[in-house]
Amino acid sequence: MEAQLKAEFPADTPPDDIAATPSELNPALVAGLRDLLGERFSTAPADREHHGRGESYHAIQPPQAVCRALSTDEVSGIVKLCAKFDTPVVAFGAGTSLEGHVAARRGGICIDVGGMTRIVAVRPGDLDCTVEAGVTRQQLNAHLRDTGLFFPVDPGAECTIGGMAATRASGTNAVRYGTMRENVISLTVVMADGSIIRTSSRARKSSAGYDLTRLIVGSEGTLGIITEVTIRLYGVPEAMASAVCSFPDMGSAVAAVTTIIQFGIPVARVEFLDSNAMRATNKHSGLTLDEVPTLFFEFHGSEASVAEQAELVKEIVADNGASGFQWASDPEARAQLWRARHNIHYAIQGMRPNARVWSTDVCVPISALTQVMTETQPDLEAASFFIATVGHVGDGNFHLGLCIDPTSAAELAEAEILNERLVRRAIALDGTCTGEHGVGYGKAKFMNLEHGDGVRFMRMIKQALDPKDILNPGKILPAA
Numbered sequence: 470m471e472a473q474l475k476a477e478f479p480a481d482t483p484p485d486d487i488a489a490t491p492s493e494l495n496p497a498l499v500a501g502l503r504d505l506l507g508e509r510f511s512t513a514p515a516d517r518e519h520h521g522r523g524e525s526y527h528a529i530q531p532p533q534a535v536c537r538a539l540s541t542d543e544v545s546g547i548v549k550l551c552a553k554f555d556t557p558v559v560a561f562g563a564g565t566s567l568e569g570h571v572a573a574r575r576g577g578i579c580i581d582v583g584g585m586t587r588i589v590a591v592r593p594g595d596l597d598c599t600v601e602a603g604v605t606r607q608q609l610n611a612h613l614r615d616t617g618l619f620f621p622v623d624p625g626a627e628c629t630i631g632g633m634a635a636t637r638a639s640g641t642n643a644v645r646y647g648t649m650r651e652n653v654i655s656l657t658v659v660m661a662d663g664s665i666i667r668t669s670s671r672a673r674k675s676s677a678g679y680d681l682t683r684l685i686v687g688s689e690g691t692l693g694i695i696t697e698v699t700i701r702l703y704g705v706p707e708a709m710a711s712a713v714c715s716f717p718d719m720g721s722a723v724a725a726v727t728t729i730i731q732f733g734i735p736v737a738r739v740e741f742l743d744s745n746a747m748r749a750t751n752k753h754s755g756l757t758l759d760e761v762p763t764l765f766f767e768f769h770g771s772e773a774s775v776a777e778q779a780e781l782v783k784e785i786v787a788d789n790g791a792s793g794f795q796w797a798s799d800p801e802a803r804a805q806l807w808r809a810r811h812n813i814h815y816a817i818q819g820m821r822p823n824a825r826v827w828s829t830d831v832c833v834p835i836s837a838l839t840q841v842m843t844e845t846q847p848d849l850e851a852a853s854f855f856i857a858t859v860g861h862v863g864d865g866n867f868h869l870g871l872c873i874d875p876t877s878a879a880e881l882a883e884a885e886i887l888n889e890r891l892v893r894r895a896i897a898l899d900g901t902c903t904g905e906h907g908v909g910y911g912k913a914k915f916m917n918l919e920h921g922d923g924v925r926f927m928r929m930i931k932q933a934l935d936p937k938d939i940l941n942p943g944k945i946l947p948a949a
């Protein structure tokens with residue numbers, strides 16, 4: 470397997486050059502952190518292990534200590550101490566990332582901001598709000614329930630708004646409402662020397678200088694630690710309706726989506742699940758949907774526009790061979806459908822005892838989606854383990870959930886080949902190695918292939934903002 474991998478991908482950059490055993494923490498650093506945080510400084514093995522893994526298939530790499538911060542000033546104090554002792558700092562939100570993002574590759578300190586859960590301000594008149602980094606999207610939407618507003622970005626895990634900004638996350642609603650890139654207005658960030666900055670004002674547009682907000686969004690804790698996030702809010706639509714329909718094959722489902730997007734129909738959600746994903750979903754969520762390639766839709770708007778969108782979509786899917794267009798208009802039926810979609814990761818995991826899901830995502834221009842998915846199909850059919858395909862296909866983004874035995878070297882090697890082939894196909898079609906999960910260290914080896922000489926300039930930015938390389942070292946950028 471390894472020989473095959475090397476033969477097929479000779480140009481890959483090695484994943485990293487990280488030392489296996491970090492040196493002991495400096496006792497003066499430990500004393501300083503204990504003074505600052507008291508019992509919120511922990512070296513308990515279980516705590517360290519929990520903070521060194523995330524939800525990915527990667528091995529655990531625990532930090533040497535965990536600091537639970539409760540304010541921007543505390544984060545700044547911790548980073549200042551770590552900078553003084555050249556000690557790595559890894560930010561941690563909810564630990565749901567999928568590419569080894571939170572692994573402490575050089576040891577050091579984890580700053581867990583999950584306790585920073587204050588909703589600082591909700592401003593209905595400006596359709597925005599400011600929250601501390603540890604607020605989860607579910608907590609925010611529960612808080613907003615009586616205001617007629619909501620925050621739409623919805624990864625399929627209970628994660629923090631700070632973590633979502635750090636990974637430039639998105640979800641099922643991105644086709645209509647955009648990703649964190651479009652929805653973050655401003656950030657409060659602790660920089661590598663402990664300075665605290667605000668990346669911009671709350672103005673909806675600005676031509677004043679470099680766009681630090683968008684530099685930090687997606688930087689995965691490698692350029693600064695986000696402590697507050699100001700984000701856009703939206704009015705809850707007057708009407709919403711969901712529907713599912715089945716297709717004879719993947720190609721016709723994807724062709725239908727491509728037509729819907731190219732016609733400019735403003736669907737709020739359009740999600741693809743292949744027959745394996747449907748099998749896993751039925752089993753996990755107790756549904757009885759047909760186990761064939763399927764699209765889940767949601768429409769938002771006025772009663773009239775929802776009816777109009779749905780009618781147009783119904784025509785397009787019928788032209789592409791769809792059958793069994795089923796409506797879920799009442800809130801409970803809709804919620805059940807989308808809960809099932811959101812639980813797909815765990816549904817795939819449940820298809821095999823003691824399995825772990827290697828979840829990989831790529832994204833291509835919508836016109837290339839059919840090609841990349843069709844070319845990937847033979848790899849899926851040849852695999853020795855269960856794989857399900859799901860996708861936020863309206864964005865040209867899809868995921869493979871590889872249900873592997875993480876203790877099997879043969880399966881890990883097979884999964885790696887499959888992943889590499891997928892990523893190379895996507896990049897060859899002017900796509901990206903990850904549409905939303907981010908790079909962590911799992912996908913760092915694809916950065917040269919995707920960005921070419923652009924990586925050199927990314928290194929310069931990293932060097933300028935974090936000259937001691939203490940912020941989440943070994944992530945995003947491949948070994949030089």
Ligand SMILES: Cc1cc2nc3c(=O)[nH]c(=O)nc-3n(C[C@H](O)[C@H](O)[C@H](O)COP(=O)(O)OP(=O)(O)OC[C@H]3O[C@@H](n4cnc5c(N)ncnc54)[C@H](O)[C@@H]3O)c2cc1C
Nearest residue numbers: 562563564565566625628629631632633638639690695814
């Ligand atoms: C079941 C499942 C479904 C998922 N579905 C989606 C999906 O649909 N779309 C999607 O985009 N992702 C998805 N993900 C991935 C994951 O949920 C997102 O990447 C999420 O944004 C991570 O947030 P978190 O709070 O868990 O961050 P963590 O995992 O704790 O951290 C992620 C990265 O961000 C950094 N970080 C965290 N907080 C901060 C901060 N305050 N400041 C600076 N850096 C920080 C960390 O150092 C790390 O590099 C899914 C994951 C799972 C397990």
